[in-house]
Structure formats: structure tokens, C-alpha cells
Amino acid sequence: MDTELFKETITLANYRESIIASSLARHWRMCLNLTPFEKTRNFRSSFDYLLFDPLGDKPSVRIEQQDSFQIRNEVEDSFCIELTTYNKGKALDGKLHYCKADVFCIVAPYIEKIYLIKFNRLKDYIFYLQETDSLNIFDSSASIDQWKKKHDTNPVRLCYLDITQSLYDLKDDVSVYTFKDLGILQDLPKAI
Numbered sequence: 001m002d003t004e005l006f007k008e009t010i011t012l013a014n015y016r017e018s019i020i021a022s023s024l025a026r027h028w029r030m031c032l033n034l035t036p037f038e039k040t041r042n043f044r045s046s047f048d049y050l051l052f053d054p055l056g057d058k059p060s061v062r063i064e065q066q067d068s069f070q071i072r073n074e075v076e077d078s079f080c081i082e083l084t085t086y087n088k089g090k091a092l093d094g095k096l097h098y099c100k101a102d103v104f105c106i107v108a109p110y111i112e113k114i115y116l117i118k119f120n121r122l123k124d125y126i127f128y129l130q131e132t133d134s135l136n137i138f139d140s141s142a143s144i145d146q147w148k149k150k151h152d153t154n155p156v157r158l159c160y161l162d163i164t165q166s167l168y169d170l171k172d173d174v175s176v177y178t179f180k181d182l183g184i185l186q187d188l189p190k191a192i
Helices: 003-028 119-131 141-151 163-169
Strands: 031-033 049-052 061-067 078-087 090-093 103-108 113-118 136-139 156-162 174-178
Touching: 003 031, 003 049, 003 061, 003 103, 078 136, 078 163, 103 119, 113 119, 119 156, 156 163, 163 174
Parallel strands: 061 103
Antiparallel strands: 031 049, 049 061, 078 090, 078 156, 103 113, 113 174, 136 156
């Protein structure tokens, strides 16, 4: 990816993350820590941010956030979760395998909704679907050069979860908020 474009992409991702994280913190009356790690370590790959109660009345919540611009209709579209990334001929575990979050936060800017799913429950659900051969998987490894040309990123192996079915199956482990519920009044841009 072009260096300037990469910087722009990261800057916008950080902006979107800050808006969602601070909105959740206000809604739950908690504090936000965007860098809850020791100075000498980088645990950013474990989760994105931490919400905590300084009075200790509520347990802390580690959140991994994913912006899903492909979702334009809750009934017709799917959650898309990274299973594997291919880099230099190697298959590397995706978020589902290395993430240590309590909650997986899927942000759908086009429909102005946020889905908070208990991470371990989501992981078990995906593995169950995979074991029963019911998981919809897309693997771009067969067309690495085409993928890189089109997406300007490393190729991936993804699973697609029907939103309506997932919300039903995970109903006890999912919270859904609208942007309005959380007081989010600004756009969350994908690109400048």
C-alpha cells in the first residue's frame, strides 16, 4: 500500500475507533484507555481499547473493533470475520485466533449500527459452524496477485455470517446500538 494512503487509512481508523470507544464509555459510564499496555510491549494485536470503571463497581471490558463498510442492509448482508492473512507465502492466523478481547465490536457506518458480541461466544459459534460444514468461507489465496491489485492489501481467508441468523443464534451474547443510541452525530468516513 502506498505510504501516504496507508497513513491516511490508519488515521481514519483511529478517528473512527476514538468516536465509538468514547461513545461506549459515556453510555456505560466508564473510562476509556486507548493504550492499556506496558510501554515496552505492544499488545495492540490483542485488542483495541479498554473500558474500565475507576470505582471498581463494574468489570473492565477489552474491546476489539472492526469497521464493516460492506454492510448496507442488515437483512441482506453478512458479518465478515478474518480467519487468515496470507503474507509472503505464509498463512498467518487472523483476528479470530489471536484476539484477547472480551467483546468484538462490529461497526456498520452505512446503517449506523454497532454490534457488540461476546468474543469467546462468537469464536465458539464460528468454530461450530466450521465443524458442521455450515460456514460460508471466502479464500483469496488462489488469486493473490489479483487480490493485491484490487484491494492493495494482503490476501485473506474470511468467513461470512448471515447477520439476521447470527443475531438470532447469539441473542444472549449480543447487544445492538444505533448511532443515535450512543449520541454519535458525525459521519465515520472510510476515506478522505
